[in-house]
Amino acid sequence: DAGVIQSPRHEVTEMGQEVTLRCKPISGxxxxxxxxxxMMRGLELLIYFNNNVPIDDSGMPxxxxxxxxxxASFSTLKIQPSxxxxxxxxxxxxxxxxxxRGNTIYFGEGSWLTVV
Amino acid sequence: xxxxTQAQTEISVVEKEDVTLDCVYETRDTTYYLFWxxxxxxxxxxxxxxxxxxxxxxxxxxxxxxxFQKSTSSFNFTITASxxxxxxxxxxxxxxxxxxxxxxxxxxxxxxxxxxx
Numbered sequence: 460d461a462g463v464i465q466s467p468r469h470e471v472t473e474m475g476q477e478v479t480l481r482c483k484p485i486s487g488x489x490x491x492x493x494x495x496x497x498m499m500r501g502l503e504l505l506i507y508f509n510n511n512v513p514i515d516d517s518g519m520p521x522x523x524x525x526x527x528x529x530x531a532s533f534s535t536l537k538i539q540p541s542x543x544x545x546x547x548x549x550x551x552x553x554x555x556x557x558x559x560r561g562n563t564i565y566f567g568e569g570s571w572l573t574v575v
Numbered sequence: 576x577x578x579x580t581q582a583q584t585e586i587s588v589v590e591k592e593d594v595t596l597d598c599v600y601e602t603r604d605t606t607y608y609l610f611w612x613x614x615x616x617x618x619x620x621x622x623x624x625x626x627x628x629x630x631x632x633x634x635x636x637x638x639x640x641x642x643f644q645k646s647t648s649s650f651n652f653t654i655t656a657s658x659x660x661x662x663x664x665x666x667x668x669x670x671x672x673x674x675x676x677x678x679x680x681x682x683x684x685x686x687x688x689x690x691x692x
Contacts, residue, residue: 502666502682515679550620563610564680566620 461485463567465551471573477539480570482551483532492564493526493536494550502550508534541574548572577602579669581683588657589691596652596686598667604628608670609643609650610680615663623665626650657690664688 464483472478484491492507506516511528519526523542528534538545552566578601588594600609611623624634626643634641638655654661667683 501684504679548618563622563625565622566612568619571618
């Protein structure tokens with residue numbers, strides 16, 4: 460079975476440019492998460508969706524960050540304009556319903572973003 | 576508040592040694608879940624195990640074993656006869672069952688394990 464698929468795997472962009480990260484969750488999963496990982500702050504949850512609806516975006520650092528999930532099989536995380544401090548690994552993850560049956564989160568391979 | 580503490584920042588062992596990674600958690604939930612993830616040098620996050628709070632049985636999977644003790648709020652991970660391929664950062668995480676913030680995973684800061692030949 461295909462896991463969580465993210466693109467691009469690596470991106471280097473100049474400060475001020477728009478960055479769009481893409482994610483395809485595991486088919487049938489109800490929840491989708493966007494995480495950011497940095498050396499200084501570790502893993503941070505940015506936002507998560509349930510059935511395509513954003514549930515908690517309190518982790519989104521600034522208005523420069525936005526996330527959408529137009530359908531069950533696709534989500535984007537956009538940074539506009541990008542800044543050097545946004546350099547990090549961005550993980551997309553998905554899970555079945557949050558409860559006793561299946562709340563294990565499966566991660567994609569990450570998108571390594573460098574803003575210069 | 577929920578919290579996960581992995582006190583060991585870095586561990587270095589020689590191949591074939593046994594190594595235990597510690598994880599201590601705090602939660603007020605009566606039902607919760609504990610996880611271990613592995614992050615090898617290639618960067619992906621790999622799910623290893625999930626444990627429910629009402630199941631205190633220890634688990635063994637090959638060279639990996641997990642010791643869950645509610646009395647000490649610990650969920651330790653042991654690798655027996657370590658191998659170089661075990662070199663990675665290992666994360667312990669906690670989640671609750673209820674609504675709201677309990678849908679988030681609370682992560683430890685990770686333990687970096689280096690297994691040397």
